[in-house]
Amino acid sequence: MQSGVTSTTVDRTAKRIGISETEVERRGFKYELGAPVTGAATVGDAVAVGFGDGSLRFFRPGQKPSVQQSHLGVILCMAAYRDVLVTGGDDGRCLKITPNGIMQELADFDTKWVDCVAATQGLVACSSGKNVQLWSAGQSKPLNFVHSSTVGGLSFDARGQRLAVAHYGGVTVWGRTRRKWKSSTFAWKGFHGAVTFSPDGKYLVSAMQENAVHGWRIRDKANLAMSGYPAKVKSFAWAGDTPFLVTSGADEAICWPFDGKNGPMERSPLCIAHNRKQIATCVLALQNEDAVFAGFRDGSVLLAKLDGTVDPIAIRGSSGAEVTAMALSPSKSHLAIGDAKGNVLWAPLGNGVAYARNV
Amino acid sequence: MNQTQQVPVTVLTGFLGAGKTTLLNRILTEQHGRRYAVIVNEFGEEGIDNDLVVDADEEVFEMNNGCICCTVRGDLIRILSGLMKRADQLDAIIVETTGLADPAPVAQTFFVDQDVADRTKLDAIVTVADAVHLNSQLGEHHEAEEQVAFADVVLLNKTDLVDETGLDGVEKRIKKINPYTKIIRTAHCDAPLENILSLDAFSLERVLEVEPDFLDSDHDHEHDDDVTSVSIVSEAPLDLEKFEAWFGKLLQTHGQDILRSKGIIEFLGIDERYVFQGVHMLMDASPMGAWPEGANRNSRMVFIGRNLESMNLKEGFEGCKAA
Numbered sequence: 001m002q003s004g005v006t007s008t009t010v011d012r013t014a015k016r017i018g019i020s021e022t023e024v025e026r027r028g029f030k031y032e033l034g035a036p037v038t039g040a041a042t043v044g045d046a047v048a049v050g051f052g053d054g055s056l057r058f059f060r061p062g063q064k065p066s067v068q069q070s071h072l073g074v075i076l077c078m079a080a081y082r083d084v085l086v087t088g089g090d091d092g093r094c095l096k097i098t099p100n101g102i103m104q105e106l107a108d109f110d111t112k113w114v115d116c117v118a119a120t121q122g123l124v125a126c127s128s129g130k131n132v133q134l135w136s137a138g139q140s141k142p143l144n145f146v147h148s149s150t151v152g153g154l155s156f157d158a159r160g161q162r163l164a165v166a167h168y169g170g171v172t173v174w175g176r177t178r179r180k181w182k183s184s185t186f187a188w189k190g191f192h193g194a195v196t197f198s199p200d201g202k203y204l205v206s207a208m209q210e211n212a213v214h215g216w217r218i219r220d221k222a223n224l225a226m227s228g229y230p231a232k233v234k235s236f237a238w239a240g241d242t243p244f245l246v247t248s249g250a251d252e253a254i255c256w257p258f259d260g261k262n263g264p265m266e267r268s269p270l271c272i273a274h275n276r277k278q279i280a281t282c283v284l285a286l287q288n289e290d291a292v293f294a295g296f297r298d299g300s301v302l303l304a305k306l307d308g309t310v311d312p313i314a315i316r317g318s319s320g321a322e323v324t325a326m327a328l329s330p331s332k333s334h335l336a337i338g339d340a341k342g343n344v345l346w347a348p349l350g351n352g353v354a355y356a357r358n359v
Numbered sequence: 360m361n362q363t364q365q366v367p368v369t370v371l372t373g374f375l376g377a378g379k380t381t382l383l384n385r386i387l388t389e390q391h392g393r394r395y396a397v398i399v400n401e402f403g404e405e406g407i408d409n410d411l412v413v414d415a416d417e418e419v420f421e422m423n424n425g426c427i428c429c430t431v432r433g434d435l436i437r438i439l440s441g442l443m444k445r446a447d448q449l450d451a452i453i454v455e456t457t458g459l460a461d462p463a464p465v466a467q468t469f470f471v472d473q474d475v476a477d478r479t480k481l482d483a484i485v486t487v488a489d490a491v492h493l494n495s496q497l498g499e500h501h502e503a504e505e506q507v508a509f510a511d512v513v514l515l516n517k518t519d520l521v522d523e524t525g526l527d528g529v530e531k532r533i534k535k536i537n538p539y540t541k542i543i544r545t546a547h548c549d550a551p552l553e554n555i556l557s558l559d560a561f562s563l564e565r566v567l568e569v570e571p572d573f574l575d576s577d578h579d580h581e582h583d584d585d586v587t588s589v590s591i592v593s594e595a596p597l598d599l600e601k602f603e604a605w606f607g608k609l610l611q612t613h614g615q616d617i618l619r620s621k622g623i624i625e626f627l628g629i630d631e632r633y634v635f636q637g638v639h640m641l642m643d644a645s646p647m648g649a650w651p652e653g654a655n656r657n658s659r660m661v662f663i664g665r666n667l668e669s670m671n672l673k674e675g676f677e678g679c680k681a682a
Contacts, residue, residue: 036445038444051446052445053445074446090441111412113413115437115441129416149418150434152437168418168420168433189423190422191433209423209436210422
């Protein structure tokens, strides 16, 4: 609905055609868990899946999933590093949880939601409104950073030396110096949500409120505008050695190259895992295999090679509900797929990984 | 979308002390058997304690989409998305705005953000007005005028403190700003909730049911700053291309002054009624089925806003008639 005279279709009923049940689904385990899946992460020897009713489930190959009640309401966000899982909820709490179920409350913001969390070696951060709290190993109290608007995304760089905080008008990067954390601003008009550093730490990328991704080369703050998406970009992942920034928001996975001096500047992205008219809502890299899982609005998931030389294979058929989260088991033998209706597919990959490796 | 139904969202506006909190407390505590989530402003009146109450902070964001007057409520996008992840289905959501807030960014959020539009729908703008103080507030604050201009329903509260003549005067004043709003008189915000919630006032279908007032094009104004309304009727069918050119330009150049617009149009050579409903520059429009048998095929438009007389609305509209 833009300005001017436009016509929109009133009938929005989607047809249940699409991809039928796959071999991977038939060999996997399907769970109908009632509450929307809100996040998934690899943690320790398990995959943690978070739900809209505050429960967490840990999936392990060859075992029944274990359930843990953590938040009193929706688990709004989660992040993991090695065997530490951090979650934030609409109950105002930020929790640190280990895969064997030891839970520690890091913060309680009462009626304010915890919107974003991030974790890396020795560091944990969460945001509630305009505030970011940062816990460092060995420090008893968190630091508190205040920003100009509500925070939309948090991310540490690979070395744990910087924390990116996305908000309205750009991204603030907090860098660790010997004595304290110092901020630097990367400005760009509009609201910035999910944020990430490139694996080499040279680029910063955010998903915007508009249908676009924005990037900066950190050295000189040069802007990289990546637009043209038909829908909002809700998910991104780094994949391959190049590396590529794989993004959702189109009817395929859009992969921007971040090699060379200028990254994706003046270059075209790779477009893989094309899925007719379905919009990708969630992407996940299959590291070391140069392959990507793309989850779509109709619940289907495709696995595609970055070089796009062969047709993608269907991992999950069209379930009818948007794919909201995916995570791999630590050995990459199993994939967890969650959707907005509360369905989880816990699938042994076997052939899928072999496919990604061999083709 | 193949997902769950869209949850209706009611926007509750009104000046401090008008009675919004009384109404919210009723919504949260009355035995109505429905689940309502309420998004309140942290600078609002006294606190309400309930697990279905969410604090918001009225963050207005400019969109980077080339639409100059397009602002949205960023916090609302975030909160509605969070509420949609709940395990239980909500029957409705109520958004309270502070007395001094412009209702436009709230309404525009439902036009601009696709995720919000997929899962929720703007139901109606309800303005709680204090019968004792509304007259003076309208004179002093732009925002009070805007809240009345945007309202689908004005809950005229504290009527027990004003005599009949006074109430008639206040109603007249409201109707002058917004002849199409429904006025409900209450003493303590005690109107039945079904008259306030789930009205579907923003659906295009509702535009088709507009009251006979829709044709009443009488209006006068005292000074330029006043919010007024203009309605236009044409017996002759319009030309689609001419209309699109004129209306598109009108919204682009005067969208800031046009608070709300609605219309049903007959185009030459098109059997279906074309219906639109807009807030500032943004609008929803669609063909909405054939004209009823034997009905007058009038094209009708109504505008509520400022400086409407400078927009040559009648002339522009006349110019769209099919030759």
